[in-house]
Amino acid sequence: MARRKRSGVTIRAVAEKAGVSAMTVSNVINGVGRASATTVEAVRAAIAELGYVPNLAARRLAKARATTVGLIYSDRRTPFLDAVLVGTLRATNAHGLQLILRDGEGVTRGEAERIAQELVRSGADALLLIPPFAEQLSGSPVLATLGVPLAAIATGTAMPDVTTVRVDNRAAMYSITERVIAHGHRRIAYVAGPDHYSVVSARLDGFRAALSRHAIPEEARLLVQHGEFDYASGIAAAQALLDRDDRPTAIICSSDDLAAGVISQANQMGLQLPRDLAVTGFDDTILASRIWPPLTVIRQPVEDMAFRATQCLIAALGNVDRSARVSDEIFDHDIVERQSVSVAIADMP
Numbered sequence: 517m518a519r520r521k522r523s524g525v526t527i528r529a530v531a532e533k534a535g536v537s538a539m540t541v542s543n544v545i546n547g548v549g550r551a552s553a554t555t556v557e558a559v560r561a562a563i564a565e566l567g568y569v570p571n572l573a574a575r576r577l578a579k580a581r582a583t584t585v586g587l588i589y590s591d592r593r594t595p596f597l598d599a600v601l602v603g604t605l606r607a608t609n610a611h612g613l614q615l616i617l618r619d620g621e622g623v624t625r626g627e628a629e630r631i632a633q634e635l636v637r638s639g640a641d642a643l644l645l646i647p648p649f650a651e652q653l654s655g656s657p658v659l660a661t662l663g664v665p666l667a668a669i670a671t672g673t674a675m676p677d678v679t680t681v682r683v684d685n686r687a688a689m690y691s692i693t694e695r696v697i698a699h700g701h702r703r704i705a706y707v708a709g710p711d712h713y714s715v716v717s718a719r720l721d722g723f724r725a726a727l728s729r730h731a732i733p734e735e736a737r738l739l740v741q742h743g744e745f746d747y748a749s750g751i752a753a754a755q756a757l758l759d760r761d762d763r764p765t766a767i768i769c770s771s772d773d774l775a776a777g778v779i780s781q782a783n784q785m786g787l788q789l790p791r792d793l794a795v796t797g798f799d800d801t802i803l804a805s806r807i808w809p810p811l812t813v814i815r816q817p818v819e820d821m822a823f824r825a826t827q828c829l830i831a832a833l834g835n836v837d838r839s840a841r842v843s844d845e846i847f848d849h850d851i852v853e854r855q856s857v858s859v860a861i862a863d864m865p
Contacts, residue, residue, distance in 0.1 A: 525568040533562035545661040560657040568660065584614040585829055586640030588631050588649045592746060594773060595801030596818060600646055600669065603822030611830055616640060620649065628652035636662050642829035644822070645678065647671060647713045654678050665832035667825040670818065672714030674844035679832070681825040681845045683816040685715045688849040689722030689768075692796050692814050696766050697730050699857055701794060705738040705764035707753040707774050709745045716741070719770050719798070738764055745770065750777020758785055758793070765793065766857070772797035772804045775811055779856070790858035800852055810854035821847055 527545075531538040536555060544551055544559040551559075562568075585608055589597055608615045616638060618631045628649045635643060643666045645653065650668030653659060654675040659666065667679040674680050696704060706723050709716050720741070727734050740756060743749030750773060757764055758781065769775035775797035779789060787793050789809050797804055800815035824845065 525566045527568070530559065530562045530566055530568050533566055534558040545663075560661070563660050564657055583611075583641050583830075583833060584616055584639045585642050585644060585826060586632075586635035586638070587615060587617050587644045587646075588628070588635065589617065589619055589646050590648070592744075594746070595803045596670075596745075596771070596773075596799055597646070599801060599818035600822045603819035603824075604644060604826050606819075607823045607826035607830065613830070614639075625652045625656055629656055629658040632658065632662060636664055640664065642666070642833055644668070644825055644829060647715065648710075650675065650678055650680070651712065651714050665829050667828050667832075669821045669825045670715065670816065672716070672718035675842075677842060679825065679828050679843050679845075681821045681828070681847065683814075683821075683847050683849040685718035686722040686725070688798070688814045688816070689719040689770075690726045691722075691849075692798075692812070692851055693723050693726035693768060694729070695812075695851055695853075696768060696794060696796060696857060697726065697732070699766075699794065701766040702732055703735075703738070703762070703764045703766070704732070705757045705767045706740070707750065707757075707767060707769045707778065708739065708741040709749070709770045709774065710743065711741060713745070716770065723768060746773045747777040747780070750774035750779075751781045752777075754778040754781035754785075758782060758787070763793075766795070767793065768796050770798050772799045772801045772811060772813060775813075775856075776803055776807050779807060779809070779811075790856055794857040796857060804852070805854070809856045812854050812857040813852050815850045815852050817847055 527538050527541050531541045536559065540551060540555060541559050544556050587604060604615060618635050620627050620631050632643060632653060642664050645666060645668040647670060650671050654677055659677055669681045671680050671682050672685050708720050724734060740753040743752060750769065754777065757767060767778050769778060775795050778795050782789055782793050789795065797811040797813040799818060800813045804811040804813045
């Protein structure tokens with residue numbers, strides 16, 4: 517059974533347990549000053565053992581300013597991120613909150629911890645995460661030192677220490693793979709994306725389950741699992757999959773940007789879509805309806821998910837019991853059929 521944090525534990529008690537000064541403990545918690553790796557580890561171990569949680573209410577009172585939500589995102593501007601920003605701003609504006617942003621180039625735990633600490637030092641009272649930062653921060657001992665609620669959207673699974681708002685990625689990918697199979701396709705490729713996102717394994721599981729259900733063997737050479745969820749990675753995947761005599765008749769992509777890159781490369785190679793190749797995406801960003809042919813996609817309501825996650829953070833700010841803030845909410849997904857999927861061409865021998 518998970519041990520609950522004891523709110524009566526003080527910084528002085530943590531300092532005595534770690535064998536350092538109270539100022540050193542405060543510096544480690546706030547990510548300022550200089551401390552050796554051994555000292556930082558000793559402080560974090562003491563925090564975890566004693567169950568110390570900073571007093572968030574006292575922090576906000578001392579700052580005497582509007583409540584602020586911090587958003588951590590990767591440094592790439594995408595239609596997905598635009599939808600996240602709109603949903604978050606809808607919630608923060610409705611409640612008179614401020615929103616501050618920090619982007620990060622890396623996907624390491626250390627990078628995620630650094631950005632989270634920087635946001636809290638800059639005044640964030642709560643943090644909203646999008647992958648892969650949610651995956652990197654979950655389980656980190658730094659979470660306890662932040663003393664602020666966290667929520668994440670579009671993760672592949674629930675997380676024990678971060679509120680999550682997501683769709684059932686496995687079920688979603690299963691359903692769109694079934695739809696492609698129903699159109700007559702049997703030689704189906706899959707572009708998965710980078711494996712440091714938790715959605716990647718969940719969606720790949722759904723794809724594989726659908727193939728198995730219809731007794732379609734999985735071919736390793738038709739699986740592309742590298743790169744990012746971006747346009748350039750979609751182009752690279754299409755080059756690897758389509759420059760062959762036994763090319764697939766359908767390519768299922770784990771994001772709209774990947775699918776857009778696949779479609780662009782297929783057009784460059786002279787293929788007629790969807791006659792020669794069917795392509796699907798995931799998210800239903802504005803890009804999905806603007807390219808040609810328009811994408812058949814899994815729609816996850818990213819804007820509404822971001823709005824709801826921000827609402828969860830706002831509610832958590834007024835909740836004294838931090839453990840009660842963690843929850844997992846699953847939104848419905850839909851299949852939006854457009855012109856990028858049609859009846860398959862005959863399988864080549």
